[in-house]
Amino acid sequence: MSLPWYDSRSPACKTPFGAVPAGREVTFKLHLPKDMVAAPRLCLSPALPGAQALELAMRFQEGDYRANIYSCVFKGEEPQVWFYHFELKGRAGLQLVTRGPDGRSTLSGGDDWQLTVYDSAMKAPAAFGNGIMYQIFPDRFYCGGKNKENVPADRILRSDWGGQPHWRPNEEGKVLNNDYFGGDLNGIEEKLPYLASLGVTCLYLNPIFEAHSNHRYNTADYKRIDPLLGTEEDFRSLCGAARKLGISVILDGVFSHTGSDSVYFNKEGRYHNGCGGAWRDRGSPYFPWFRFSNWPAKYECWWDFPTLPNVDELNPGYSEFICGEEGVLRHWLGQGAMGFRLDVADELPDEFLDALHGSVKGHDPDAAVIGEVWEDASNKISYGVRRRYLLGGQMDSVMNYPFKEALLRYMRYGGGESLYHIISEILENYPMPVISSLMNSLSTHDTPRAITALGGDPAEGRDRSWQSSRDRLPEEQYWQGRHLFALCSILQFGLPGVPCVYYGDEAGMCGYKDPFNRGCYPWEKEDGGLVSFIGTLGKIRTDYPIFLKAEFLPLTFSDDVVSFIRSDGETFVLFAVNRGRDEKALLLPEGFSADAKPLALYGGYSGGGLSGLSGVVLLRGDYEDTAAADDSVISKTDSL
Numbered sequence: 118m119s120l121p122w123y124d125s126r127s128p129a130c131k132t133p134f135g136a137v138p139a140g141r142e143v144t145f146k147l148h149l150p151k152d153m154v155a156a157p158r159l160c161l162s163p164a165l166p167g168a169q170a171l172e173l174a175m176r177f178q179e180g181d182y183r184a185n186i187y188s189c190v191f192k193g194e195e196p197q198v199w200f201y202h203f204e205l206k207g208r209a210g211l212q213l214v215t216r217g218p219d220g221r222s223t224l225s226g227g228d229d230w231q232l233t234v235y236d237s238a239m240k241a242p243a244a245f246g247n248g249i250m251y252q253i254f255p256d257r258f259y260c261g262g263k264n265k266e267n268v269p270a271d272r273i274l275r276s277d278w279g280g281q282p283h284w285r286p287n288e289e290g291k292v293l294n295n296d297y298f299g300g301d302l303n304g305i306e307e308k309l310p311y312l313a314s315l316g317v318t319c320l321y322l323n324p325i326f327e328a329h330s331n332h333r334y335n336t337a338d339y340k341r342i343d344p345l346l347g348t349e350e351d352f353r354s355l356c357g358a359a360r361k362l363g364i365s366v367i368l369d370g371v372f373s374h375t376g377s378d379s380v381y382f383n384k385e386g387r388y389h390n391g392c393g394g395a396w397r398d399r400g401s402p403y404f405p406w407f408r409f410s411n412w413p414a415k416y417e418c419w420w421d422f423p424t425l426p427n428v429d430e431l432n433p434g435y436s437e438f439i440c441g442e443e444g445v446l447r448h449w450l451g452q453g454a455m456g457f458r459l460d461v462a463d464e465l466p467d468e469f470l471d472a473l474h475g476s477v478k479g480h481d482p483d484a485a486v487i488g489e490v491w492e493d494a495s496n497k498i499s500y501g502v503r504r505r506y507l508l509g510g511q512m513d514s515v516m517n518y519p520f521k522e523a524l525l526r527y528m529r530y531g532g533g534e535s536l537y538h539i540i541s542e543i544l545e546n547y548p549m550p551v552i553s554s555l556m557n558s559l560s561t562h563d564t565p566r567a568i569t570a571l572g573g574d575p576a577e578g579r580d581r582s583w584q585s586s587r588d589r590l591p592e593e594q595y596w597q598g599r600h601l602f603a604l605c606s607i608l609q610f611g612l613p614g615v616p617c618v619y620y621g622d623e624a625g626m627c628g629y630k631d632p633f634n635r636g637c638y639p640w641e642k643e644d645g646g647l648v649s650f651i652g653t654l655g656k657i658r659t660d661y662p663i664f665l666k667a668e669f670l671p672l673t674f675s676d677d678v679v680s681f682i683r684s685d686g687e688t689f690v691l692f693a694v695n696r697g698r699d700e701k702a703l704l705l706p707e708g709f710s711a712d713a714k715p716l717a718l719y720g721g722y723s724g725g726g727l728s729g730l731s732g733v734v735l736l737r738g739d740y741e742d743t744a745a746a747d748d749s750v751i752s753k754t755d756s757l
Contacts, residue, residue: 256302318659490518
């Protein structure tokens with residue numbers, strides 16, 4: 118050893134691993150070469166205001182023929198994100214030991230390491246259950262056939278279920294998103310047994326409040342169900358029926374902006390008999406919610422879309438309307454919702470998030486608050502402010518886009534080391550309650566469908582006309598995407614967090630970006646093998662309720678093979694895939710070797726190599742004491 122050695126993920130250097138609750142001691146150990154004479158110090162800088170930078174002297178602990186080990190103990194008493202490095206003062210002058218590209222120490226000008234200290238009262242919400250999440254774009258899932266009342270006349274009602282969504286601009290050059298296929302809340306309720314068969318224990322619904330576009334992210338009335346989806350009574354019925362099957366319902370909360378065509382802004386004059394609303398009346402009670410630079414012509418809007426006026430979330434009237442005792446949040450929680458996914462959470466100020474979280478948890482501590490954050494949410498800087506999303510009191514967890522992007526990139530292009538690095542970084546930076554609640558998706562309404570992303574031609578720089586012509590992949594591309602999607606799903610269902618299936622992915626749906634990723638579920642035209650496969654993975658999650666707290670034990674992360682174990686100390690489940698075309702050796706630890714006769718929860722494996730484009734899920738060989746000993750629990754030979 119010629120250089121100082123420190124690896125924040127090694128127990129030889131830092132214990133415990135990862136983020137820690139406030140008040141827990143963390144031990145740091147720096148390994149110095151025997152010939153390096155220096156006095157090391159641990160230097161910590163707080164990411165958030167309210168704490169002082171610290172320097173802690175490190176004391177000699179022990180040595181061997183290779184290195185001297187210096188250690189110190191730090192205890193963060195309050196929730197805070199700390200960045201740290203080491204300083205060496207010796208014959209070579211002042212040297213900084215920092216984090217290199219691989220996460221290990223360097224003397225060549227790296228970055229700081231991160232230590233997350235979170236509120237010890239944090240816990241994973243029960244809303245997710247022990248199975249999987251399922252995301253539904255309501256207009257495109259299933260139509261229950263109930264007559265709709267009070268539907269606005271300017272909507273285009275489609276009768277061609279499964280047709281391509283309208284995407285061409287109208288004569289004014291605008292894409293109105295005003296075509297509807299008629300999926301509704303009654304339809305979702307009717308399909309609950311199907312969802313339960315997949316292992317779904319939590320439904321996430323894209324917006325259901327009244328709005329004048331099929332995506333409904335331009336809210337018109339927060340306290341009214343959109344008439345094409347049904348009524349408040351229909352929503353209560355859905356939540357009640359879902360609850361009987363062990364399924365909770367989480368709603369999409371769009372609180373950074375409203376629609377211009379809304380009760381609150383009323384630019385189009387649809388409401389209040391063409392009067393009232395902030396755009397039409399400076400005396401409107403909603404006027405203070407919005408920011409006008411020159412009323413009514415110029416106002417602040419979301420990403421310069423004039424149909425999406427931004428709200429001032431810190432306006433007392435708006436905050437009370439959303440978060441108050443009689444506010445929007447508690448109204449829908451009272452009707453049966455079990456939480457909210459927050460649209461563009463990084464555009465909501467801290468004070469509003471504090472109030473929102475307090476309102477939800479004040480109604481039901483087991484309800485969930487999930488944020489849409491695309492980056493590492495533990496150290497995110499938004500609009501020049503370091504955020505504290507995951508330290509307690511704001512969000513339970515986030516949509517795990519880093520995992521999604523890493524899994525898809527690995528499965529298509531290889532690079533196991535990069536995949537391992539991204540997984541490890543999230544697991545190191547996020548609090549354990551957050552990790553248990555991570556929303557792990559492979560597709561969403563904002564991204565191309567996973568099968569298309571894995572099998573289709575890259576869409577970068579391609580316009581909607583090109584994407585439209587490739588809405589259905591050629592057979593060869595479909596089967597490549599399908600195989601790789603299945604392998605991604607094995608890893609997705611095994612990694613820490615909660616696997617989330619975007620409606621129709623399990624049925625083989627394809628599509629590039631919005632709106633082609635928002636097609637109608639292909640009822641009676643599903644890819645039955647894929648549906649059965651996802652059901653098998655979902656059953657593993659529900660039959661072995663260890664995954665929300667199970668330890669992650671990496672085994673292999675190569676260009677072709679990824680394998681890891683999830684364990685709670687008693688139950689050990691191994692997930693492995695081979696993305697290559699040729700058979701690869703699968704290195705198995707004790708208890709998983711062929712002699713130990715592990716139980717294949719998915720895939721066939723009898724020892725030796727793992728065939729190309731295949732995967733397995735194995736239960737350690739002492740499974741006689743577990744539910745898996747019963748052949749009726751999970752098929753041992755299910756495969757694609």
